[in-house]
Structure formats: structure tokens, C-alpha cells
Amino acid sequence: MATALVVAGLAGAVSLQVARERWYPAVASPVDEVYFTSGDGVGRVALSFKSVLADVYWIRAIQYFAATRLKGAPASRSDLLYPLLDIATTLDPAFNIAYRFGAIFLAEGRDRGLSHPELAITLLDKGFANNPRKWHYLYDKAFVYYWTYRDARTAAHWFAEAGKVPGSAEWLPGLAAYMLAQGGDRRSSRFLFQQILQTAEHEYMRTTAQWRLGQLDVLDLIDQVNPVLDRYGYTTGSRATEWEPLIAGGWIRGVPVDPDGLPLIIDPSTGRAAVDPTSTFFPLPDEPPPAVRPAPRPGA
Amino acid sequence: MNPRTLGRIAWAVFRDSVRDRVLYNLVGFALLVIGASFLIGQLTAGQDVKIIKDLGLAAMAVFGLFIAIFIGIGLVSKEVERRSIYSLIAKPVRRSELVVGKYLGLVLTIAINVAVMTAVWYAVLGYMSWTESEAFRQSWEAPATDPRMLVAVYLIVVQLMLVMAIALFFSTFSSPMLSAVFAFGLYVAGHFSADLKNFDLAVGDSPVRYVTTALYYVLPNMAIFDVKNAVVHAQPVPAGYVATTTLYGLCYIVSLVAAAVWIFSRRDFK
Numbered sequence: 001m002a003t004a005l006v007v008a009g010l011a012g013a014v015s016l017q018v019a020r021e022r023w024y025p026a027v028a029s030p031v032d033e034v035y036f037t038s039g040d041g042v043g044r045v046a047l048s049f050k051s052v053l054a055d056v057y058w059i060r061a062i063q064y065f066a067a068t069r070l071k072g073a074p075a076s077r078s079d080l081l082y083p084l085l086d087i088a089t090t091l092d093p094a095f096n097i098a099y100r101f102g103a104i105f106l107a108e109g110r111d112r113g114l115s116h117p118e119l120a121i122t123l124l125d126k127g128f129a130n131n132p133r134k135w136h137y138l139y140d141k142a143f144v145y146y147w148t149y150r151d152a153r154t155a156a157h158w159f160a161e162a163g164k165v166p167g168s169a170e171w172l173p174g175l176a177a178y179m180l181a182q183g184g185d186r187r188s189s190r191f192l193f194q195q196i197l198q199t200a201e202h203e204y205m206r207t208t209a210q211w212r213l214g215q216l217d218v219l220d221l222i223d224q225v226n227p228v229l230d231r232y233g234y235t236t237g238s239r240a241t242e243w244e245p246l247i248a249g250g251w252i253r254g255v256p257v258d259p260d261g262l263p264l265i266i267d268p269s270t271g272r273a274a275v276d277p278t279s280t281f282f283p284l285p286d287e288p289p290p291a292v293r294p295a296p297r298p299g300a
Numbered sequence: 301m302n303p304r305t306l307g308r309i310a311w312a313v314f315r316d317s318v319r320d321r322v323l324y325n326l327v328g329f330a331l332l333v334i335g336a337s338f339l340i341g342q343l344t345a346g347q348d349v350k351i352i353k354d355l356g357l358a359a360m361a362v363f364g365l366f367i368a369i370f371i372g373i374g375l376v377s378k379e380v381e382r383r384s385i386y387s388l389i390a391k392p393v394r395r396s397e398l399v400v401g402k403y404l405g406l407v408l409t410i411a412i413n414v415a416v417m418t419a420v421w422y423a424v425l426g427y428m429s430w431t432e433s434e435a436f437r438q439s440w441e442a443p444a445t446d447p448r449m450l451v452a453v454y455l456i457v458v459q460l461m462l463v464m465a466i467a468l469f470f471s472t473f474s475s476p477m478l479s480a481v482f483a484f485g486l487y488v489a490g491h492f493s494a495d496l497k498n499f500d501l502a503v504g505d506s507p508v509r510y511v512t513t514a515l516y517y518v519l520p521n522m523a524i525f526d527v528k529n530a531v532v533h534a535q536p537v538p539a540g541y542v543a544t545t546t547l548y549g550l551c552y553i554v555s556l557v558a559a560a561v562w563i564f565s566r567r568d569f570k
Contacts, residue, residue, distance in 0.1 A: 047491045048361065048526035051354040059343050059351075094533040096441070097347055202346045202439075 039090020046091065054092035061085050061098070065105050065114075081105060082119045089126060099127035100140055101202060107144045108208075117148040138162035139172070143192060146179070150286065152188070156180040171195075190216050214259040215281045222264065222284075225256050225273040229266065239271035305393055306401040313405020314412075317371060322409060323416075325363045330420045332359055337424050346436075349428055349444050350532060356421035357452055357528040363417065364410055364460040365487065371409065372467025373479035375402040376564060381476075396561045399468070403557055406464050411457060418453050442534030451542060452531040458549040459525035463487055465556035466520075472563045490522030520552045 046053045061084040068081070085102040089095050105113050107120035121141055128137040142158030145151045156179040163172030179188050193216070196209035232251050233239050240246055243255045243263070255263045258279050267274045275282050317323075337352050376399065379385040388398060422445050429437060429444035442448070466486050470479035496519070499512035524545050527537045 044492075047488065048523065048528065049358050051529045051532060052358040055347070055351045055354050058347065059340070062343060092529060094529065094535065 039087040050091040057088035093130035135162040135165035135168035152183040309401025310405035368463040465553040469556040
């Protein structure tokens with residue numbers, strides 16, 4: 001009798017739950033909430049359980065990022081990501097991935113992130129202040145200046161600062177000098193993304209680096225193909241709009257394709273090669289400008 | 301005090317706690333850690349080992365805290381409520397042996413609990429490490445089964461011994477409900493003792509600062525037993541720190557158990 005009542009009660013509750021959700025669908029909350037905005041305040045009530053609470057805030061940050069950006073929610077709904085990351089890193093000041101991963105979330109453009117590089121730099125500054133032996137935060141900061149702000153000179157400065165941290169990578173001073181001399185050339189970008197690909201702790205960072213390297217490959221390919229298109233136009237007196245005439249005329253051996261195998265297109269308005277808008281590599285990034293070389297000193 | 305008598309009383313307390321199904325918490329702990337290890341992998345962006353480390357240490361502290369308080373407060377008061385205290389004090393056992401023996405029995409219960417929880421926790425972490433690629437393991441700050449984490453487990457046990465002593469102390473003269481409130485209150489207040497020390501910054505030269513400074517030194521500082529975050533991030537915890545923290549805890553434990561013995565020895569059960 002008792003068992004039957006237990007089973008009947010549970011079955012009734014589950015059925016009502018299912019029915020209620022169908023009859024009265026939940027109204028989505030217009031905004032998510034961070035009930036506590038002060039990491040210090042949360043830390044005080046956490047007693048000796050700050051690490052676990054930091055983990056909870058980290059998981060919330062990931063879910064929030066996924067829910068807002070990856071699902072294409074409006075930008076206004078991304079305002080809470082920084083407070084979540086700030087609280088997580090205040091509760092656990094050595095939470096390495098929250099600084100590095102969080103900086104990527106914040107700094108990347110609207111296609112993959114929140115386009116708040118200034119908050120990414122604030123987070124990385126906080127990380128380095130809390131962990132002065134972690135040169136990676138200065139490296140990441142330099143990267144934000146290089147890739148997001150297109151400011152190779154400031155990036156070079158922070159690469160050099162990262163190189164001064166004891167135990168940092170040996171190639172940092174060389175990279176700083178090279179970047180100062182060459183500015184934002186593609187070889188610098190390729191080197192940076194290769195470093196991330198080889199050293200990043202997390203799959204997402206490695207995947208992003210791999211994707212960026214693919215974009216650089218497409219840019220290289222476009223740079224190879226465009227002079228051929230120019231010569232073809234000059235020789236034939238008409239712009240190419242398809243690859244077939246160029247292949248038939250022996251100008252190129254085959255249709256140029258991006259790393260996924262999707263053919264490049266020829267922009268009919270400019271006659272230049274471009275990545276297909278349906279390609280995973282679209283849109284291609286703007287590249288940082290080359291360094292402005294100072295005029296040679298007299299007698300030098 | 302007779303060590304054999306102490307041992308018998310301690311064993312009886314441990315048997316009682318087993319009979320009271322206290323060890324069932326181990327099943328809860330195992331389910332929590334094993335379940336979390338399977339569930340959180342998709343939510344944490346590769347931080348599942350760190351989170352299982354954090355979760356395991358926090359769960360040990362929480363489960364241990366509840367056992368320490370809810371059994372600690374009943375050690376003496378339950379005997380009084382059940383009136384079994386009369387048969388106990390009629391036996392050739394000193395009251396001091398009774399109090400100290402009961403305390404040691406609870407320490408044994410907690411120690412066995414934490415030891416089993418630690419073994420389960422390390423087994424889960426070992427399994428998680430075994431299922432990851434070598435390249436991914438290289439990116440961790442420390443190995444999943446880093447033995448240095450035992451320092452945090454050890455200090456959790458010392459902290460729990462102190463909480464048990466607090467609960468025992470209150471249970472010698474107060475009701476179980478009030479003893480639980482006092483013990484939990486002291487545990488919470490002990491995490492804010494640094495604020496008491498810094499109170500003079502807010503009150504200036506007011507006499508209140510002397511009161512708060514005195515409270516800072518009198519109340520047990522619970523925050524110093526917490527090295528969980530440091531060990532999870534493989535940050536060194538100096539042996540000297542562990543030793544002085546242990547001695548600090550032992551000083552309080554000796555004082556509280558002695559005070560409990562003193563009060564219990566003078567209680568009139570007629």
C-alpha cells in the first residue's frame with residue numbers, strides 16, 4: 001500500500017510538472033543576474049570554500065559565454081561576463097585558465113568573442129599582479145595589443161616585458177625586437193599563432209589558433225593568386241570572373257581552395273580573389289599595419 | 301589517566317557512531333565526487349581535475365564539520381539526556397577519562413572518515429588522469445594525484461579536531477541545540493578573525509580596539525587551516541607553517557578539552 005502511494009505520488013508530480021511546463025511555458029528572464037558583483041564580498045561569505053565558489057563562477061562564465069555569444073544573443077547581454085570572471089579570479093587568484101581563456105572571450109571580435117579588449121587587458125593585468133611569475137599574462141596582453149588593437153609597437157613592448165620575467169620563454173626578446181622592426185607582418189602573426197597552438201593548455205585556444213593559421217594561409221594564397229589575376233586582366237583585356245578560363249589558359253593549375261577545400265571566389269566588382277562567404281575562414285582578419293621605419297640618421 | 305580506559309571509551313564512541321550510520325556520509329561523498337567527475341567535464345573547459353580537487357577538499361571539510369559538530373555536541377549531553385550518565389559515573393572511570401576518551405573516539409571516527417574520503421578522492425583523480433592524454437596532463441599545474449595535497453587534508457583534520465573540542469566543550473554545560481549554534485558560530489567567527497585584528501583601522505584609538513584585539517587572540521583563527529587553494533595550484537606550503545599551525549590547533553584543543561573536563565568534573569548529576 002505504502003509503496004503504491006509513493007509510486008503514485010511521484011508519478012503524479014512528474015506528470016503535473018510535464019503538463020505545467022506545456023500549459024504555462026517559462027518566461028525567459030530579460031537579463032541574467034550576478035547577485036554579487038564584488039569578488040571580495042563573495043570571498044568573505046565563502047569562509048574557507050573560496051576555491052569551490054571560484055569554480056562555480058567559472059562554470060557560470062562558460063555557460064554565460066556559450067549562451068550569449070555562441071548562440072548569437074545581442075551584445076547587450078554580454079555585460080556580465082567580466083564580473084563573472086572577475087569574481088572567479090578574486091576568489092581564486094591563481095585561476096590561470098580563467099585569466100587566459102577569459103581574456104580570449106573578452107578580446108576576440110564579435111564573430112568569436114565580446115570585443116572588449118580593454119576588459120581583457122584589465123583581467124590580464126590583475127592576473128599578473130596576483131601571479132608575478134606568470135609571464136603568459138604579459139604575453140597574452142601583448143597579443144591583445146597586436147591582434148585586436150593592431151598596435152605592434154605596444155605589443156612589442158609587452159613581449160619584451162614578458163621576456164624579462166624569470167623563467168619566461170627564450171624567444172620572447174627576439175619576438176619583441178622583430179615586431180618592433182617589422183610591425184604587424186604576417187610572419188609575426190603566424191609565429192604567434194604557432195606558439196599558441198603548441199603551448200595552449202586548452203583545446204579551444206588551440207582550435208582558435210589553428211583557425212587563425214588557416215586564415216593566414218588563405219591570405220597567403222590570395223596574395224599569390226591576385227598577381228596572376230592582374231596579369232590575366234592586363235593580357236586579355238578583361239577581368240576574370242571564374243577560374244576556368246585561367247586554368248584552360250594555363251595561368252593556374254587548378255582552382256585555388258582554402259584549407260577546408262572550399263574554392264576561393266573572384267570578386268566580380270574588383271576582379272580580386274576572395275574567400276567564399278560560406279567558408280569557415282570568412283571573414284578574413286584585417287592585418288596589423290607594418291612598422292613605420294624611422295628615417296635613417298645622418299651619417300648612419 | 302589510564303590509556304586502556306581511554307582506548308575502550310574511544311572505541312565505544314567509534315562503535316556508536318558506526319551504529320548511528322555516521323559512515324553513510326562516505327557513500328554521499330563517493331557519489332558526489334564520482335558523479336561530479338562524470339558530469340562537469342562538459343561544463344568546465346578542461347578544468348575538471350582542478351574542480352574535482354577543489355570539490356573533494358571542500359566536501360571533506362563540510363562532511364567532517366557536520367560530523368564534528370553534530371556528534372561532538374551529543375558526546376556528553378546525550379548521556380545526560382538518556383540518563384545513562386548515572387551508570388557511567390558509577391563505574392570505576394574518572395570523569396576526566398570519560399571526557400577525553402569520548403573526544404578521542406570522535407577523533408578516531410573523523411580520522412577514519414577523512415582517510416576513506418581521501419582514498420576515494422585520489423582514486424577518482426587517478427582515474428581521470430589515466431583517461432587523459434599525456435599532452436593534456438603536461439598542461440596541468442600539478443599531477444592529478446599530487447601527494448602534496450595531503451597537507452591540506454591533514455590541516456582539515458586538525459581543524460576538525462579543534463571544532464570537535466569546541467563542540468565537546470559546549471556540550472558539557474549546554475543543550476545540544478545551543479551547543480551546535482555556539483560551535484558553528486565560533487567556526488564562522490574564526491574565519492573573520494583577521495577583521496578583528498584590523499578593527500583598529502576603523503575605530504582608531506577607541507577602547508573598542510583593545511576588546512577586538514583581545515578577541516582576535518582569544519578566538520581560534522580558523523582561516524589559517526585553509527591551504528586548499530595553495531595545494532590545488534601546487535604552491536608550496538612550508539613545513540614550518542604546517543608545524544606551527546598544528547601546534548596552534550593543539551594548544552586550543554588542550555585548553556578546550558581541559559576546560560570541558562573541569563566543567564564536567566564539577567557538574568552535579570543528582
